[in-house]
Amino acid sequence: MVMLLAVAAGMIVANLYYAQTLVGQISASTGLAPGAAGLVVTLTQVGYCIGLLFIVPLGDRLENRRMIVTGVLFTSAALAVAALAHSATAFLLAALGIGLGAVVAQVLVPFAAHLAPEASRGEIVGKVVSGLLLGIMISRPLASLVADYGGWHAVFAGAAVALAGLAAVLHHKLPQRVPSAGLRYPQLIKSLWALFATTPVLRRRSAYHAALFGAFSLFWTTAPMILQQPQYHLSQVGIALFALVGMAGAVASPVAGRLADSGHTRIATGVALLLGVAGFVLPLLAPASRTVSLVLMVAASIVLDMGVAANLVLGQRAIYALGAEVRSRLNGIYFALFFAGGAAGSSLGGWVYATHGAAGAMAAGLAFCVMGLAYWLTERSPE
Template sequence: MVWLFAIATGLIVANLYYAQTLIGPISKATGLDPGAAGLIVTLTQIGYVLGLLFIVPLGDLLENRRLIFIALLTTALALLAASITGSARLFLFAALCIGIGSVAAQIVVPFAAHLSRPETRGKTVGKVMSGLLMGIMLARPVASLVTDAFGWHAIFVLSALTTAGLAFVLRAKLPLRRPEGGMHYFALLASMWHLLKTTPILRRRAAYQACMFGAFSVFWTCVSLELTGPYFGISQSGVAIFALVGVTGALVSPIAGHRADQGKSRSTTLVALTLGALAFALPLLVHSSRLVDLGLLVLASIILDMGVSANLVTGQRAIFALPAEVRSRLNGLYMALFFMGGAIGSSLGGWMFAAHGWTGVLWTGLAFPLIALCIFATE
């Protein structure tokens, strides 16, 4: 079941990131202005935040398997719409809907935590989140490779078919999970504000991850534009290989989860936030030949993904240690808050790249983990 959860979350959340390395070709095909290209990623993340706030809480109210099934079919339809449109407005609307439907992944994660024993919950969540992070990171190289071979439309068609197939597999394999409920939907939503006010660990962990995910989005929204630009001149296949190397950063997730189970969350958080800052400081401080600069970018991508992965799992371990009857709402709030950071990062990144180039992007990215370290200093 852990393997199924890990693969499912990876496949679902990958839908948010296929467009990240394809901003250039999608913008040209739909006539989107280069300065607004970051909207492709930003609107997907905004859709995800809306889903986290208004759909994921239903995991504490409705039967979970049916909720996952409906969300996945919605995502498949939005992906199909994105693949056939030539209009910028319609593509951006489809991107918003892809984000909303992809919150099925965040109904699956509390499902896994619910089925786990308390003493191994962090390790289980770490394994499932490894699948989710592998999905995020593999989405970029897969999208680049498929685009090089068949055009950018193909990845959205392929993903629509995969997501629809996954919906039926999960409906067949997942056990029924019917929460106790006893609360109306609007009362459920109102309770989220109360949970946010009365759960300081949620606010703190969400602030850390919002900064880390903002940095992550700044980097990965713009790095493909830099790599395919005049200085590096790399093809989409080269971008795919670059992104594939960054996937190794996700391997730290189970280690971070295990350390959190041992009560070492604070030291793990400090290391994760420091790695986030280091990822942007390295290419800013060291300038050399084209090959060395490319090597530094590869190293920065691995370090950044390690920091983001470790911090995410450590945060979720803390959230899932809280009462089971509010777990879906807490997870929804946690993910929504840090995805807001991601949306800010992707929109800022696109604008900074257009206005100030790659150096402006690196300084913007560095600001996010530095803010998180300042917050951490008050812990």
């Protein structure tokens, strides 16, 4: 069951990132103006953020298996529309739908926490989050490789078929879970602000991960552009392989979960933030040598991904301990807040790289991690 949930989370969330390496092809094919090409990715993220705030909370009210299967089928349909799209309007509407449907990945993770025994909840959530992070990390190189051979339409067509099959498996294998919360939908949404305002752990964990995810998004927005420069001169396939190597960082998720289960959340959070710092210090130390610089970039991608993977699990373990009846709402708020940090990192990264080059971009990413670490130093040790 843990393996199924991990694979499902990765397959679902990967759909948010397929378009990132295909923006140029999609905008040219659909007639989207160069100045509006960013909408290919932005609308997917907009749909996801809307879903986090207005769909994920329903996981505390609706039967979870039916909600998950319905969301996966909806995402499959949106992917099929994207695969068949030949106009910008059709593709952008499909992109919005993909983001809305993919939020069921954030119903799956609290679902795993519900099924897990208390003593091993962090470790099991960590394993499921490993699958989610692997989906994020493999999506970009996979999309690039498939598009090289079959065009960008094939990427979305294949994903649509894969999710339709996943929906059938989940319907057959997942147990039913009927939440105890009896709130009506308006009350459910209204309760989000109250939960945020009255839950210090949620606010703190969201701030930590907004800083790290902002740095992560900045790194992976600028790294492909940096690696195409004469110093590295990597091809599209080389960049895809670089991204695949960075996936090694996902191994930190279950380790972080076990540390959280053992009561070491605070110190593990500090280590995760320090890994983020290291992920940007290493490229700044890179010498003129192409080989050494590339090795340092690879090492930076791995340690940064380890920090992000570990901190995500530590945050989820902390907020899931606050009660089963509010897990989906807490998870929705948590993800919405740190995705805002990711959006800030992505947009800032492109601008800083264009104006200040690779060193400026790495320094900006370092600043995100240092801010998170400085805030961590204000956390009091638990008695």
